[in-house]
Amino acid sequence: xxxxxxxxxxxxxxxxxxxxxxxxxxxxxxxxxxxxxxxxxxxxxxxxxxxxxxxxxxxxxxxxxxxxxxxxxxxxxxxxxxxxxxxxxxxxxxxxxxxxxxxxxxxxxxxxxxxxxxxxxxxxxxxxxxxxxxxxxxxxxxxxxxxxxxxxxxxxxxxxxxxxxxxxxxxxxxxxxxxxxxxxxxxxxxxxxxxxxxxxxxxxxxxxxxxxxxxxxxxxxxxxxxxxxxxxxxxxxxxxxxxxxxxxxxxxxxxxxxxx
Numbered sequence: 001x002x003x004x005x006x007x008x009x010x011x012x013x014x015x016x017x018x019x020x021x022x023x024x025x026x027x028x029x030x031x032x033x034x035x036x037x038x039x040x041x042x043x044x045x046x047x048x049x050x051x052x053x054x055x056x057x058x059x060x061x062x063x064x065x066x067x068x069x070x071x072x073x074x075x076x077x078x079x080x081x082x083x084x085x086x087x088x089x090x091x092x093x094x095x096x097x098x099x100x101x102x103x104x105x106x107x108x109x110x111x112x113x114x115x116x117x118x119x120x121x122x123x124x125x126x127x128x129x130x131x132x133x134x135x136x137x138x139x140x141x142x143x144x145x146x147x148x149x150x151x152x153x154x155x156x157x158x159x160x161x162x163x164x165x166x167x168x169x170x171x172x173x174x175x176x177x178x179x180x181x182x183x184x185x186x187x188x189x190x191x192x193x194x195x196x197x198x199x200x201x202x203x204x205x206x207x208x209x210x211x212x213x214x215x216x217x218x219x220x221x222x223x224x225x226x227x228x229x230x231x232x233x234x235x236x237x238x239x240x241x242x243x244x245x246x247x248x249x250x251x252x253x254x255x256x257x258x259x260x
Contacts, residue, residue, distance in 0.1 A: 003068040005075035009057035011035070011049040014042030020082050021045035021258070022073065026091030027125070027191060028166060028179055030056035037243060040251055044259065045086070050076070052096065054180035064180075064187035066195055070100040077107060086258055090114040090243060091214070095195045101204075102196050110203045112254055115212050115240050117219035118197035125192075127154060129185040132163065137175040143167060146175060162241075197222060203229040205257040207250065209238035231257060 011031050021041055023034045031038075031049035038047045051058040052069050061068075073096065077085060086109040089097030094116030101108045131153040140146050146167055150160045166178045184191070204227040208215035223230050233253045235246050243250045 003063055003065070003071050005068075005071045006053050006059045006061055007079075008053060008059070008072050008076055009051040010076070011038070013038050013047040013049070014045055016042075016044065016046045019045045020085035021047045022085050022087045022097075023047065023049050024052060024073075024087065024089040024093030024096050025050070025055065026093050027184070028055070028128075028163065029090070029093075030165065030178065032056070032165065033244070037247055037251055041255065041258075044255070048076075048085070050093075052093065054183055056178055060180040060183065062183055064183055065190055066095055066099040069096045070103055073100050074104060074107070083107065084109050086110040086112070088112040088114060088254065089116070091116050091240065092191055095191075098197060099195050101200065101202055102198055105200055105202055108202055110205070110258055112205045112207065112257065113223075114250075115208045115214045115242055117206075117215050118195050118222060119219060120194040121192040121214070123188050123192050125188050128159070128163070129181065129188070132177060132181050133185065135177075137167070137177065140175055143169075143175070197226050199226050199228070201228045203257075204231070205254070206230070206232040207242065207253055208232070208234055209240060209242040209245075210234050210236040211238060212240045212242070214240055 025033055031051045034049050038049050041047050053061050053072055054064050084107055087097045094113040097111055098118055101111050131150050135146050135149045147164055150163060154160055167175050168178055169175050206223050220232055235242050235249050238246045
């Protein structure tokens with residue numbers, strides 16, 4: 001049984017209505033994270049920066065699976081009469097893109113998977129969700145109080161800065177998290193699980209960080225053996241958030257692939 005699609009939020013950039021580019025963020029990310037690069041891609045594409053379900057300004061829902069997120073994207077394309085689009089997906093968004101391309105290859109022009117493979121990963125987000133769920137967002141008088149709480153538990157300024165982008169002040173007082181933290185915390189085993197990667201003819205590009213442990217040689221071999229038109233590029237000194245740390249190299253490599 002197909003999941004009921006949600007009406008997901010997007011930011012659209014660019015005037016080109018013939019060439020569409022979908023960008024899918026990772027776990028606990030939002031479309032906001034991609035605005036700078038989105039504006040650059042918008043010179044050649046109609047860019048759709050998506051908030052996936054349970055993230056950003058998209059609806060919350062108790063179901064958070066790749067099948068459901070792929071169905072949301074199909075509904076999004078159908079609503080706008082977009083027959084085919086290229087897709088960039090980072091991390092969780094990369095797996096959404098892989099599932100969508102597996103199920104609906106006729107709706108994809110080119111596929112870019114950023115620092116993600118199809119295999120299962122060990123769950124490692126427990127401390128992050130523990131910190132988010134225990135944060136004093138109802139009683140905090142300012143953002144600094146929430147930030148201090150996260151820093152005391154995670155000890156990583158970069159991760160904390162990324163998470164703080166999800167904090168929203170309520171008019172009635174206190175704060176809320178934009179993502180559906182409770183649902184995502186329970187869905188994490190599915191988020192890190194393996195997704196199907198079958199034989200396909202779609203032009204596929206894996207771009208990954210040399211300092212990240214998300215993509216290894218076995219993952220590249222799997223892509224190579226299943227994707228008949230496969231290319232890859234390593235950003236040598238980048239980690240998992242390669243598009244944020246090395247935006248110039250990321251843009252040049254991805255744009256070159258998309259326009260080839």
